[in-house]
Amino acid sequence: MKKQVQIKTLKIEGRDVSATGEQTILQVALENNIQVPRLCFVEGLSNIGACRLCMVEVKGVNRLLPACVTRVEEAMEVTVFSERLDGYRRLILEMMFSERNHICSVCVVNGHCELQSLAMRLGVTHITVPYLHPKVAVDASHERFTLDHNRCILCARCVRVCAEIEGAHTWDFKGRGIETRVVSDMNEAWGESETCTSCGKCVHVCPTGALFEKGKSVAEMSKRKQYLPYLTLMREEARQ
Amino acid sequence: MNLDELHEIAEQQRESDAPFEHAVHVCVAASCLSSRSDQVKNALEVEVKSRGLEHKCKVKGVGCMGLCAAGPLVETRSAKRTMYQSVTPEDAPAIVSSLGAQPVESLMLSLDMPFFAGQRKIVLENSGEIDPDRIEDYIAVGGYEPLITALTAMSPHQVIEEVKKSGLRGRGGAGYPTGLKWSTVQKASSDDSKYVICNADEGDPGAFMDRSVLESDPHRVLEGMAIAAYAVGASKGYIYVRAEYPLAVKRLKDAIRQAEKLGLLGSDICDTTFSLRIEIRLGAGAFVCGEETALIASIEGNRGQPRPRPPYPAQYGLWGKPTLINNVETYANIAPIIRNGGDWFAGIGTEKSKGTKVFALAGRVRNTGLIEVPMGITLREIVFSLGGGIPEDRKFKAVQTGGPSGGCVPDRYLDMAVDYESLAQVGSIMGSGGMIVMDESSCMVDVAKFFMDFCRTESCGKCVPCRVGTVHMHELLSKISEGAGSWADLELLERLCDMVKGSSLCGLGQSAPNPVASTLKYFRHEYEQHIREQVCDAGVCTISQPDEEMSGVEL
Amino acid sequence: MSKLKLATVWLDGCSGCHMSFLDIDERILAVLEQADLVYSPLVDIKQFPEHVDIALVEGAVSNEDDLAKLLKVRAHSTTLVALGDCAVTGNVPSMRNVVGRTSVMETVYVENATLNRIPPNEVIPKLLKFVRPVHEVVPVDVFVPGCPPSADTIFYTLQELLAGRVPQLQTATRFGA
Numbered sequence: 001m002k003k004q005v006q007i008k009t010l011k012i013e014g015r016d017v018s019a020t021g022e023q024t025i026l027q028v029a030l031e032n033n034i035q036v037p038r039l040c041f042v043e044g045l046s047n048i049g050a051c052r053l054c055m056v057e058v059k060g061v062n063r064l065l066p067a068c069v070t071r072v073e074e075a076m077e078v079t080v081f082s083e084r085l086d087g088y089r090r091l092i093l094e095m096m097f098s099e100r101n102h103i104c105s106v107c108v109v110n111g112h113c114e115l116q117s118l119a120m121r122l123g124v125t126h127i128t129v130p131y132l133h134p135k136v137a138v139d140a141s142h143e144r145f146t147l148d149h150n151r152c153i154l155c156a157r158c159v160r161v162c163a164e165i166e167g168a169h170t171w172d173f174k175g176r177g178i179e180t181r182v183v184s185d186m187n188e189a190w191g192e193s194e195t196c197t198s199c200g201k202c203v204h205v206c207p208t209g210a211l212f213e214k215g216k217s218v219a220e221m222s223k224r225k226q227y228l229p230y231l232t233l234m235r236e237e238a239r240q
Numbered sequence: 241m242n243l244d245e246l247h248e249i250a251e252q253q254r255e256s257d258a259p260f261e262h263a264v265h266v267c268v269a270a271s272c273l274s275s276r277s278d279q280v281k282n283a284l285e286v287e288v289k290s291r292g293l294e295h296k297c298k299v300k301g302v303g304c305m306g307l308c309a310a311g312p313l314v315e316t317r318s319a320k321r322t323m324y325q326s327v328t329p330e331d332a333p334a335i336v337s338s339l340g341a342q343p344v345e346s347l348m349l350s351l352d353m354p355f356f357a358g359q360r361k362i363v364l365e366n367s368g369e370i371d372p373d374r375i376e377d378y379i380a381v382g383g384y385e386p387l388i389t390a391l392t393a394m395s396p397h398q399v400i401e402e403v404k405k406s407g408l409r410g411r412g413g414a415g416y417p418t419g420l421k422w423s424t425v426q427k428a429s430s431d432d433s434k435y436v437i438c439n440a441d442e443g444d445p446g447a448f449m450d451r452s453v454l455e456s457d458p459h460r461v462l463e464g465m466a467i468a469a470y471a472v473g474a475s476k477g478y479i480y481v482r483a484e485y486p487l488a489v490k491r492l493k494d495a496i497r498q499a500e501k502l503g504l505l506g507s508d509i510c511d512t513t514f515s516l517r518i519e520i521r522l523g524a525g526a527f528v529c530g531e532e533t534a535l536i537a538s539i540e541g542n543r544g545q546p547r548p549r550p551p552y553p554a555q556y557g558l559w560g561k562p563t564l565i566n567n568v569e570t571y572a573n574i575a576p577i578i579r580n581g582g583d584w585f586a587g588i589g590t591e592k593s594k595g596t597k598v599f600a601l602a603g604r605v606r607n608t609g610l611i612e613v614p615m616g617i618t619l620r621e622i623v624f625s626l627g628g629g630i631p632e633d634r635k636f637k638a639v640q641t642g643g644p645s646g647g648c649v650p651d652r653y654l655d656m657a658v659d660y661e662s663l664a665q666v667g668s669i670m671g672s673g674g675m676i677v678m679d680e681s682s683c684m685v686d687v688a689k690f691f692m693d694f695c696r697t698e699s700c701g702k703c704v705p706c707r708v709g710t711v712h713m714h715e716l717l718s719k720i721s722e723g724a725g726s727w728a729d730l731e732l733l734e735r736l737c738d739m740v741k742g743s744s745l746c747g748l749g750q751s752a753p754n755p756v757a758s759t760l761k762y763f764r765h766e767y768e769q770h771i772r773e774q775v776c777d778a779g780v781c782t783i784s785q786p787d788e789e790m791s792g793v794e795l
Numbered sequence: 796m797s798k799l800k801l802a803t804v805w806l807d808g809c810s811g812c813h814m815s816f817l818d819i820d821e822r823i824l825a826v827l828e829q830a831d832l833v834y835s836p837l838v839d840i841k842q843f844p845e846h847v848d849i850a851l852v853e854g855a856v857s858n859e860d861d862l863a864k865l866l867k868v869r870a871h872s873t874t875l876v877a878l879g880d881c882a883v884t885g886n887v888p889s890m891r892n893v894v895g896r897t898s899v900m901e902t903v904y905v906e907n908a909t910l911n912r913i914p915p916n917e918v919i920p921k922l923l924k925f926v927r928p929v930h931e932v933v934p935v936d937v938f939v940p941g942c943p944p945s946a947d948t949i950f951y952t953l954q955e956l957l958a959g960r961v962p963q964l965q966t967a968t969r970f971g972a
Contacts, residue, residue, distance in 0.1 A: 097884075101889075101890065101893060102970075103886055103887060103889075103890060103971075104880065104942065104969075104970040104971025105880050105886055105887065105942030105970075105971045106887060107971065110971040111971070116969055116970055116971060117969075119969065119970065120965075120966060120968075120969035120970075121966065123965030123966060124965075125883070125938040125939075125940055125964055125965060125968075126877070126883045126884065126928070126930060126935075126938040126940065127884060127928075128930075130931065131884075131885065131889070131892070133889070133892040133893050133925070134893070135893045135894070
């Protein structure tokens with residue numbers, strides 16, 4: 001007997017929308033082409049609510065909620081764009097830009113970068129906090145790809161895609177707070193990883209130029225992650 | 241193990257204690273131990289034996305007696321009780337001579353002083369009374385009776401009702417109604433296995449309440465967990481203790497073993513169908529693992545990072561199962577509540593904050609140590625009466641409550657009744673109970689900077705606002721502290737406080753701006769003085785030389 | 796009505812923003828109808844005037860000379876425009892902040908030099924400890940990111956400023972444009 005699907009109706013940005021009971025606010029918003037700002041979210045990967053860009057205001061709730069992990073409720077009234085929210089988003093983006101060394105003009109994903117696009121979309125024209133200028137490494141030991149920590153925003157997309165989709169779990173984090181770094185295996189050179197399958201999924205889900213294909217020059221790397229939801233779907237069907 | 245057998249053990253212990261005319265209690269909790277109270281205890285034992293008094297005088301290691309500033313503490317009990325402070329092994333002969341005779345005046349501490357007389361002990365009632373290494377001592381003062389009562393004479397529902405009636409609120413800091421939490425876990429699907437977790441990852445700088453309870457009365461915590469597990473339907477428990485508490489870990493391990501041996505933990509406890517196995521898990525130096533979802537991740541073997549809530553652990557916790565997670569002090573209140581009834585507990589404290597609270601008094605106050613007082617006591621009483629006031633009679637400036645998540649309460653609120661609501665109203669929080677007293681020699685900018693530094697290094701790094709926001713806020717506070725700050729810096733600091741508080745993923749980030757916001761609220765003039773005049777009135781901050789290179793720049 | 800005074804200056808930049816400015820091609824005539832170019836690397840005037848209405852600043856602040864120049868520009872200009880990524884974010888020049896000026900000087904003038912292997916200490920302006928974007932040194936009125944910002948963007952910016960309006964650049968250009 002099929003499990004009953006619950007339908008809920010709610011308002012997002014003043015528009016009436018409908019959702020199934022298990023959907024998140026973000027899913028429903030995107031379905032209705034309300035482009036909630038987001039960076040750590042990727043369709044096909046688990047949601048971690050880390051970037052805090054998708055925070056929304058819900059009427060009657062006294063705190064902001066991350067749209068990517070919050071399930072919809074009947075009669076919810078969601079505000080995605082407001083002065084407060086947009087102000088937070090700009091400041092969060094400024095945090096990201098200040099945290100590492102993002103030099104767009106010489107970057108392999110210049111023009112195809114989700115961080116850059118979001119900054120433009122949200123009207124970030126300059127960074128009002130001091131740049132931290134950390135000295136971080138570039139790991140070019142892999143035959144086909146490179147990891148440039150200067151461009152990493154610690155969104156954990158690479159970690160998730162490698163663990164959840166490819167199953168190799170080559171990437172993870174070491175350290176804590178501002179010292180957090182993406183590492184391969186037990187903090188070894190990527191080229192020496194025994195778990196990496198060179199599938200390239202991490203490269204294509206990475207929103208910035210942190211992970212890229214060798215041989216690509218400035219502005220030449222564009223990413224393709226549209227395949228992800230299909231992979232997830234196929235694996236679920238194969239499991240059944 | 242049943243009630244009769246329990247009473248037998250208690251009786252046996254009392255009988256074995258009875259022949260002693262005198263008892264000498266030596267504190268063997270961490271603070272006094274660090275001042276070598278173990279040597280004091282040895283010296284006393286040697287002295288007693290050398291005088292052939294070993295059948296008349298019992299030298300016993302006990303838990304924390306509270307006044308850590310005066311340790312090592314030794315209490316003698318003959319016809320009357322006498323407390324001695326700063327005891328050294330050399331004092332052993334004098335103390336033994338004083339038994340049943342004149343006290344040693346030079347070492348005496350009055351038990352009538354407000355620090356001792358002004359307390360109301362529930363959580364700490366056994367600390368300093370019993371030997372933490374012996375379950376028999378715990379049983380002799382009525383320990384484990386509440387557990388047996390709960391298991392044999394009450395239904396889980398009834399247990400939860402008592403806890404609800406008591407009005408007990410989580411003592412870890414959030415103050416969430418404990419009965420409500422228990423009933424939520426209890427209601428969760430019973431097809432799933434459930435867990436109880438004790439959060440013993442006490443991480444606030446200056447807080448050592450939980451450490452004290454674990455070192456001085458570990459069975460109290462185990463009993464509370466067992467009653468909780470029975471109430472919610474769990475059969476597996478974990479105590480997550482920070483590894484920086486090796487003595488607490490040892491005492492807990494011993495206590496668990498002792499309880500299992502007597503059938504008070506393990507399978508079919510007290511011949512009922514209730515089973516509970518408790519394991520210890522060690523923390524590894526991360527304050528963020530005191531956050532419940534990060535703690536759960538850590539037990540699971542994952543990176544200690546919080547998860548967004550909801551779902552709450554009561555619904556989806558350890559390994560996805562319904563999990564009850566409470567603080568050490570919360571569990572320590574359970575056995576007395578079951579013994580005396582929820583109404584008894586609700587008769588203490590204020591309307592919305594029932595019972596007592598253990599506070600760790602630290603900073604510029606004479607009597608640093610642990611106190612347990614009823615909710616509703618005033619700050620003035622705590623600082624000036626029990627606390628003994630400020631050394632050198634300096635002027636009181638503020639009390640910091642709630643550690644790095646809390647705020648400073650200035651002198652105009654000294655007469656407020658301390659409870660969850662009133663502290664929140666003045667811009668602070670109860671927190672886990674840390675209370676740091678400050679006088680005119682403290683610089684509030686420096687205080688804010690210290691706590692921000694802590695949050696910055698302890699941030700797990702998962703979410704952007706906390707990971708990067710705390711770094712920038714700390715940089716700004718350092719700049720202002722050094723006299724290099726500008727008005728624009730102050731404005732940016734406030735903007736960051738708002739954003740980090742409003743959008744961080746977990747409590748660490750959400751409350752990291754609290755000390756800044758609170759010091760700005762009540763001591764803004766100190767920030768302004770650092771900026772405008774490049775002066776630190778309290779003389780704490782090192783004012784740096786202006787950067788020659790950038791002279792001419794006025795931003 | 797007298798014409799507005801327009802000035803441009805480059806600090807630690809590659810002059811690409813100035814080239815982009817020149818790429819407005821014949822539209823420069825429209826600009827010059829409303830403004831006089833009173834100071835610029837593109838013209839012969841040696842002294843920064845007492846008063847300038849609009850100053851376009853290209854490049855990051857990398858050495859003492861840049862700093863002095865910028866302070867002067869700010870003091871004598873009503874509207875200061877940070878033109879291009881170097882001025883707005885530090886961009887490529889700021890990449891040396893990660894290693895420090897001593898390391899940079901050593902690498903260039905000692906390790907990789909064949910003659911006179913010492914870092915210069917005469918004539919060449921002293922490097923500042925850190926390369927900074929313009930707004931970390933002086934208040935900036937208008938930010939025009941881009942590397943370089945397109946000629947259209949620069950022309951739009953000038954048009955708005957000359958008309959007394961605030962150019963809305965938030966979505967017109969971006970870092971690395």
